Amino acid sequence: MQVEGLENLHALYKEAVDLWGSEAQLDMVVEECAELIHAIQKAKRSKGTDIVPAQEHIICEAVDALICIGQLPHILGVPIDIFTKQHEKVYCKLKEKIQLSKRKKETSQDCAELRSPTK
Numbered sequence: 001m002q003v004e005g006l007e008n009l010h011a012l013y014k015e016a017v018d019l020w021g022s023e024a025q026l027d028m029v030v031e032e033c034a035e036l037i038h039a040i041q042k043a044k045r046s047k048g049t050d051i052v053p054a055q056e057h058i059i060c061e062a063v064d065a066l067i068c069i070g071q072l073p074h075i076l077g078v079p080i081d082i083f084t085k086q087h088e089k090v091y092c093k094l095k096e097k098i099q100l101s102k103r104k105k106e107t108s109q110d111c112a113e114l115r116s117p118t119k
Contacts, residue, residue, distance in 0.1 A: 009070060010080060017074040025075050029068040036061040 017025050039061040043054035073080045 010074075013067075013071040014074045017071055022075045022077075025068070025071050029065075029072065029075070032061070032065040032068045036065045 036058070039054070039057045043051065043058055046054055073083050
């Protein structure tokens with residue numbers, strides 16, 4: 001099964017909110033995010049055991065949470081592009097942080113090489 005296009009996803013998300021109501025769907029967002037947190041914490045505690053079931057559980061809970069989070073524009077009654085613009089802003093911040101961190105790491109390595117005694 002292939003995931004539908006973004007417009008179809010938002011139509012489905014809106015349909016869910018229209019059918020079950022904003023309050024119920026907001027409760028679902030909270031519940032699914034909590035289940036994701038629980039799955040991650042449980043996986044962290046089960047180090048040394050078979051991690052595959054834990055990973056599968058995290059993936060399932062993450063998808064459930066993402067689907068609920070996708071409903072937030074409809075739950076809150078705000079245009080989707082507000083979320084899109086915020087997503088782009090945070091994406092750019094992350095990209096900048098990664099680039100800055102890489103430069104700092106390179107500079108740190110260069111300085112370490114300069115400080116190390118030559119043979």
